[in-house]
Each structure stands twice: as C-alpha cells, then as structure tokens.
Amino acid sequence: MIKFRYILIAVVLGSSGCATTVPEDAFKLSDTSLQERQVQSRFFETKNEVELLSAGIAVLQDMGYSIDETEKNAGVVTASKTVDATNGGQVAAAVFLALMGGGNVAIDSQQTIEVSFVTLPSKLNRDGYLSRVTFQRVVINTQGMVSRAETLNNEELYSEFFDKLSKSVFLEAQKI
Amino acid sequence: MNLLKITLFTTLLVAISGCATTHDSRILQSGNQVELRSMQTRSFDTEDKNIVVRNVISTLQDLSFVIDKADADLGTVSATKLSGYKIRMTVTVRPQSGESVLVRANAQYNLKPIENPNVYQDFFSVLSKSLFLSANSVE
Numbered sequence: 001m002i003k004f005r006y007i008l009i010a011v012v013l014g015s016s017g018c019a020t021t022v023p024e025d026a027f028k029l030s031d032t033s034l035q036e037r038q039v040q041s042r043f044f045e046t047k048n049e050v051e052l053l054s055a056g057i058a059v060l061q062d063m064g065y066s067i068d069e070t071e072k073n074a075g076v077v078t079a080s081k082t083v084d085a086t087n088g089g090q091v092a093a094a095v096f097l098a099l100m101g102g103g104n105v106a107i108d109s110q111q112t113i114e115v116s117f118v119t120l121p122s123k124l125n126r127d128g129y130l131s132r133v134t135f136q137r138v139v140i141n142t143q144g145m146v147s148r149a150e151t152l153n154n155e156e157l158y159s160e161f162f163d164k165l166s167k168s169v170f171l172e173a174q175k176i
Numbered sequence: 177m178n179l180l181k182i183t184l185f186t187t188l189l190v191a192i193s194g195c196a197t198t199h200d201s202r203i204l205q206s207g208n209q210v211e212l213r214s215m216q217t218r219s220f221d222t223e224d225k226n227i228v229v230r231n232v233i234s235t236l237q238d239l240s241f242v243i244d245k246a247d248a249d250l251g252t253v254s255a256t257k258l259s260g261y262k263i264r265m266t267v268t269v270r271p272q273s274g275e276s277v278l279v280r281a282n283a284q285y286n287l288k289p290i291e292n293p294n295v296y297q298d299f300f301s302v303l304s305k306s307l308f309l310s311a312n313s314v315e
Contacts, residue, residue: 022285026239026263027298033238040237073248074229114256116243120230132234136242136258149258151240 039155041132042162044169049119052129053077055168056117062164065115075119075129085111085139106141108148113137133161205289215293217280218300218311219272225251228269228277228307235303241265251277262286278314279303 030036044052050072057067057077065079085108094105113135120130135157139148220228232253233243241255241263251269256262265283272278281299283290290296304311 022263022290022292022295023261026257026259026261026285027295027302029238029302030240033240036240037238069245071246071248073226074233074246074253076233076243076246076253078243078245114242114244116237116255118233118237118243120234132237134237134240134242136256138258149260149262151242151258 036153037132039153039158040134041130042165043122043125043128043130045125045128046169047127049075049121049129052119052131052169053117055165056119056131056133059161059164059168060115060117062168065113077117078115079117080112080114082110082112085109106143106145106147108139109142111137111139131162131165133158207291212291213280214314215291215296216282217278217314218304219276219278219314220304220307220309220311221276222307222309223271223275223277225269225271225277228279229253231306232267232269232279232303235299235306236265236267238306239299239302263290276312279311 046052053070053072053075057070057079060067060077060079063081064083065081067077067079069076069078071077087108090107094107097103097105114137115133115135118132118134120132122128122130135152137148137150137152138146141147222228226248229246229248229251233246236243236253236255239257240259241257244254244256244264246253252266253268254264254266256264263283263285265281267279267281270278270280279300281296283295283299300311
C-alpha cells in the first residue's frame with residue numbers, strides 16, 4: 001500500500017509539472033454562439049454612434065460601474081466594479097455544516113464584474129448600429145481563492161440591460 | 177523501500193528542474209520568434225483597417241471574450257476569456273504596403289503563452305468568415 005502511494009505521488013508530480021494545454025474548443029465557435037450573439041445584441045436605428053456609446057456609458061454608470069476604457073473610433077467601452085458576492089443559500093449551507101461540526105467552509109465573498117459594450121455599424125442596415133454587451137466575473141471566496149471565473153450567459157441579465165439602454169437612448173435624444 | 181524513496185526524490189528533482197527557466201528568458205521570452213510570428217500572423221486583402229478592427233472585436237465577442245481595451249488608430253484590441261480558465265489575447269491590425277492589412281494575434285492561457293499553431297488557425301478561420309475575406313499566410 002505504501003509502495004503504491006509513493007508511485008502515485010511520483011506519477012502525479014511528473015505529469016502535473018508543466019502540463020498546460022488550451023482546451024480544443026477555446027477558439028472555435030460553439031453551437032450556441034449565434035444564439036448568444038442574439039441575446040447579447042440589439043439594433044438601434046441611429047446614425048450617431050457616439051450618442052449610442054454615451055448612452056451605454058450612462059447605463060453602466062447607473063448600474064454602479066466605473067468606466068475603464070473608451071475608444072469611440074472602434075466603438076468600445078469597458079467598465080468594471082467589485083461588489084459583494086455572498087448568497088443566502090451558500091451562507092445557510094455553511095452555517096448548517098458548521099453546526100454539524102464540519103468546520104470552516106469557504107463561501108463566496110466578493111466578485112469583480114467586467115463589461116464590454118461595443119457598437120458596430122450594421123452590415124444589413126446602413127441606417128443603424130448594432131450594440132453588443134458582454135459580462136464576465138471572477139468570484140473570490142472567504143479564503144481569498146478564486147471560486148468562479150466565468151462569462152455570464154443569463155438571458156434576463158441582457159434583456160434588462162437593453163431595456164435600460166433603450167430608455168437611456170430615448171432620454172439622451174431628448175436634450176434640454 | 178529505499179529504492180522507492182530514491183525514485184520519488186529523483187522524480188521530484190526532474191519535475192522541479194524541468195520547468196526551471198532563468199528569470200531573463202521568461203521576461204523576454206527567448207524562442208523561435210520567426211516561427212511564432214508566422215503562426216500568429218495573417219494578411220487580409222482589404223484597405224479598410226477600421227472594418228478589420230471592428231470585425232476582430234466582434235469575432236472575439238463571438239468566442240466569448242470580453243474586450244479589455246481597443247485603439248482604432250493603433251489597431252490594437254485586447255480581450256479576456258474566462259471559462260474556468262483564463263485566456264488573454266491581443267490582436268493588432270496594421271496596414272501593409274499594397275491593398276492589404278496584417279493581423280497578428282498573441283494569446284496566453286493561464287500562465288503560459290500559447291504556441292500551438294492550431295489555436296491561431298482556429299482564430300483566423302473565425303475572423304476570416306466574419307470578414308468574408310480569406311486569411312493569407314505570411315512568410
């Protein structure tokens with residue numbers, strides 16, 4: 001048994017040493033990529049790209065994001081914020097485990113969310129722009145470790161963002 | 177028993193020294209620059225640099241990247257993909273003499289630069305579909 005353990009340790013050390021390979025599908029379009037594009041994009045009938053970008057900035061500010069980068073000639077705005085990440089379910093589970101004598105369980109503590117808001121002249125309609133927004137986040141747990149690093153694909157998140165953007169575009173158009 | 181311990185320590189030593197690189201080479205990344213550059217570069221037959229930059233951005237978004245920075249004048253776009261792992265990528269678009277632009281991409285997977293030509297081939301294949309232009313290899 002001890003012999004087996006030494007061999008196992010040796011094999012793990014030998015194989016994990018330098019192994020880092022890119023997942024094969026990392027740079028291939030997924031089956032759902034068209035659907036994701038539709039969820040993350042909207043068309044706006046406007047000839048003013050800068051106005052659409054600044055409406056996007058206003059919505060991001062409404063949501064508490066800080067703007068990191070802007071480039072109007074490429075139609076790009078990036079923003080981020082770091083906020084609380086605790087959720088009731090995890091806290092309840094951790095308390096339950098602690099009561100059962102399970103000791104200290106790491107739960108999600110804070111998350112950094114990054115957004116890119118992009119405008120693109122529509123290929124199909126000359127009188128408008130496509131706007132596409134993408135969210136991703138890194139969640140850190142109470143032990144300071146990364147517990148999640150992911151792109152957010154929740155459909156409701158995107159439709160809520162565009163609802164707010166539509167209102168913002170409307171408000172921006174009504175200059176006083 | 178002793179033999180097993182010796183085996184373990186030898187493996188440990190190999191595992192440690194196998195990855196050991198001096199500090200300098202990691203900063204300046206010595207290696208075959210010519211080969212790397214050629215796998216990371218393609219040329220596209222168009223004069224419109226801005227269209228290429230915008231298609232680079234939408235291609236990265238199609239591949240689930242979030243854009244970090246972009247500069248239309250310099251033609252640089254940087255983006256990050258998080259999916260349990262982290263890929264950070266920079267793409268540059270430069271006008272070339274004649275009616276074409278050069279697109280170069282370099283990417284890093286977690287802590288390692290990506291040096292697998294297939295990865296770049298996949299990226300340029302998606303970009304080329306988005307541009308409706310073929311990606312030409314560059315010597």
